Amino acid sequence: MLERNTELNVVFEHSGEEIQVTLESLVAALNDFLDHYGVKSLVGPSFYGIIQAGEGQAKVARLLEACGYPDRPDGFFAELLAKLGKADGTGPIVINDVELPHLLLMAILEVILPGERFLSIRSTEQLEKVTNTRLADGDRANMQAVLDTYPVRLSMHTIRQMRVSRDVAYQYMPFLEELDPAGHTNTWIGQFHQGLLEQMYENRVIFLLNMSCPVYCRFCFRKHKESRNEANPTPADVQKAIEHVANSPSIKEIVITGGDPFMNRKNMATAIDGLMEVKHVQCLRLATRSIAYYPHMFLSDDGELLRYLKRKNLELQDRGKRMEVATHFIHPDEISPQSLEIISDLVRSGIAVYVQTPFLNDCNDQGPELVRLFSLLRGAGAELHYIYIPCSPIHGNTVYWAPISKGLAAGGYLRAHLSDRVIPRICTATPIGKMDWNSSGWAVEPVAENDNFIWIRSPYTPDYFKQFAPIANELENIRVNEEGTIDIQYMAQIGDESLFLGPRPLRLGGGMTPQPETTDAVLPLLTECGGIAPSIVQTGSATLSRVHETRVEIDADAMDEDLYYIRGDERITDVVVVSKTDAVDSVSQIRRIVRALEETPHVNAVRLRSLAFNYQPERFTPAVIDQLAAMNRLTMVNPLRLEIETQFLTADELRPEHTRLARQLNNRGITVYANTPLLGRINDTAEAIHLLAYTCRQAGIEFHHLYVAGLPVQERWNRDNPVALYDVVDIATRVRREGSGREIPRYIIRTILGEVDFGLSSTIVGKDEALSVKLLPYDLSYFTAMAPDFAWPETVKEDPAGRPVVPVAGLLKTTDFALS
């Protein structure tokens, strides 16, 4: 056996680079990694089966044994280094049939390729050396042309990731097809742009504080000369933009972005300090991808930047405002312990972190990789905000384009296999603003004589732009449709012709406008309709209901057998605790459940249902909040996140005490979200839901689901007061057009077989009020995998493709149009 200070050699096969490392430093890194991060959720079940529980040293010993090197770390590392020397990320690294997890390899690479600097790559030779790749001789000239056209800059963090992940390399590594001229230079047309300020929406603006990024993602317009070489604004320019905001009372939110705005701290400080004093500003959203590819920026100097943000957030809170951080992850291989730590730290301090994900062909376009990515981020405390389909059509990024149908199919996969709390909105950023698929917008038809473009119905109207961007109405690629909204041409392939839904006709009929009702009429029903939801499969227990593959509802007085059921099924990630009265009445029972779930690492969220949050907020005393906070575990390793699930029917129900309470809980890292049933004559108008969405956001409450149909209270109330599907599209249109993107709920239909997204993962069949819903993400095997003796309930029919069709009550179809 070699001495521990023995030096081992790594020879990088393609670059020829040789590096010496001590065995001692490698063993220490391995031990440290397994000790802290050797848990199933981070290393995967089969690797965890090898290392098992225990201390780092015991895990190292088991790993060495399984790899065929018992007590011989020198042999293990000699083989591992030889494999890392050849690695280009396209295949796993396997020793004696043991596949080593990506995060473990990253920990070892931090020893071999240490540092946090950036490298600008100017020549093909340098590219080969840094990335350990070899170009074919015939490709060199073209690759040099790529480097001269679109520069390459990489952080050491990404360089390490790229060595062992093809999916990270795919995002940052230059490629010859970048010279393909198809696509745009920019996805917007400049109609909203004035200096550093961009106003695409009436209620929010973008501040572009820094025009460059630490790295250049190959799919992004930033790599273009005209984008990256734009002059950076000065603090005086920032001040001018703040004055514009101060003079525009309709602007409530500022998205501070770039490039990476944190690369210009002077501008960042000027913006935060100035906007803080503008009375009508409610929220600052700071956008950075550095959490994924340059976590060092946040963690260096003992987390100086994190401390700065927390300080500024408190100052904002003193003025009734808040800060959020927007970031972006694409593939689970980008996740690092450092990035999870940054997210948890911010969320624990009351700064919401939300994630946006561009949908990249051949990278994150199937579903399972997004399930893993979003689950890890959620455990750390992040909210999942958008998936952008398709990736923006920029010059030289055709390899990343996927048809719309693929994005929607991935959305269906997520609905079946991911917690409902983590499913992002599926949207497209058109040149005049975003639209959410098959609710606030849809594909209308192909553009005549241009195979590369489709018409998309947007939620925007000519009137909307008149006030702040009248030039948007003069674009040549738009038209105003019969319902008065704008259709815009968008460069994309549809992938499935049946997704062209055509124009929405005007509403048929009309008749008498029903008298609106107040919430008082329905409140007694809410109490009667409490309790856990019906189970979609048999659980054998009256106190445990399986409502999704990933989620159960459990009575606060649950039996031990219920907890065994949860423990025995690793697909369950979410437990909703439902008390006979309210969560605040059952804190000690909840503590018992949480304690039991601490031994159940696949569960990463406990959600407490509480109507008292709305109707008796005073019952959340400091003692209750403190006890709940003590149960909330926002950590990198085996997180168990606590959330409050409440319900608001109308904006009138929200009062200042709800804002105060939500803030107290947020500052202890506890998220509050609201689910709202759409109720005929009570809140089924665009105005009512727009106001509710706006007021929830102001109060710091996440508007999670707007139930279109299917909750018990809807089954009772909406039979006599049906909700028109036409109104659902009007609601989605208005909320998208006039609200913040952060206000938009998911439009959900609940059925006896589970939940689906209105328009997206479901289709409505039938006429008038005799309607059924086809559940696109599910088939019989989905249910038998949870309960082998499952059979379709009597009322369910199966379509020829094997998908269930379930009757739905309380809805009214007024036209032949698919969504209305």
Ligand code: SF4
């Ligand atoms: S970090 Fe964001 S803005 Fe910068 S290049 Fe990547 S995607 Fe573009």
